[in-house]
Amino acid sequence: MAGDALNVDFPGFDKVVSNLPYSISSEITFKLLRHKFKLGILMYQYEFAARMVSPPGRKDYSRLTVDTYYFADASIIMKVPKGAFQPAPEVDSAVVKLVPRPSPFEVRDEAFFLEFVVAVFSQRRKKLRNSILNTNSMLKIPDIKEVVNQLPEDFMNKRAENLTPEELASVANMLFDLKSDKPWLK
Ligand SMILES: C[S@@+](CC[C@H](N)C(=O)[O-])C[C@H]1O[C@@H](n2cnc3c(N)ncnc32)[C@H](O)[C@@H]1O
Numbered sequence: 001m002a003g004d005a006l007n008v009d010f011p012g013f014d015k016v017v018s019n020l021p022y023s024i025s026s027e028i029t030f031k032l033l034r035h036k037f038k039l040g041i042l043m044y045q046y047e048f049a050a051r052m053v054s055p056p057g058r059k060d061y062s063r064l065t066v067d068t069y070y071f072a073d074a075s076i077i078m079k080v081p082k083g084a085f086q087p088a089p090e091v092d093s094a095v096v097k098l099v100p101r102p103s104p105f106e107v108r109d110e111a112f113f114l115e116f117v118v119a120v121f122s123q124r125r126k127k128l129r130n131s132i133l134n135t136n137s138m139l140k141i142p143d144i145k146e147v148v149n150q151l152p153e154d155f156m157n158k159r160a161e162n163l164t165p166e167e168l169a170s171v172a173n174m175l176f177d178l179k180s181d182k183p184w185l186k
Contacts, residue, residue, distance in 0.1 A: 040098035049094035
């Protein structure tokens, strides 16, 4: 493959091994996760790798974490200190193993779920109720104020950063059903 990895269509492959350009870690990872492959061994800046595998409730837990978990099992298999390179860079690195698999939780609509995750993590310090209200230009839910009042109170009062991927998916599923005129509430 030749060219800008962000602009060319990836060819078919089973395995990807790469010392990635750290400046495009996010874009390349989101693109890769949406590609079909069996195994990835990828080196990232350590802080980025930590965000890929963070548990909920930590500062590293992010859209990247949930997106990664939705598409793949990810684990840090090796920390690579800056001193391993000559000349030494300014940052530590980590090798991540990515094993794509079906999502461990059900989403009613993949595109909507992934957009919901982008929306609520764009306001990660806000309670879910407000982050949904504030990002409805992305989510496009009719009668959003009424809808959020009917969603589970305990989820609405938490921040996205404190909800597991499964919990986020359950809220996204309820919203999607309401949006598609299939009220689960009645
Ligand atoms: C960290 S270096 C790794 C170089 C080499 N593979 C190695 O392991 O020594 C990342 C490489 O990605 C290239 N690169 C940066 N942005 C790219 C892009 N958008 N598409 C393709 N390659 C890119 C850089 O030029 C650089 O050669």
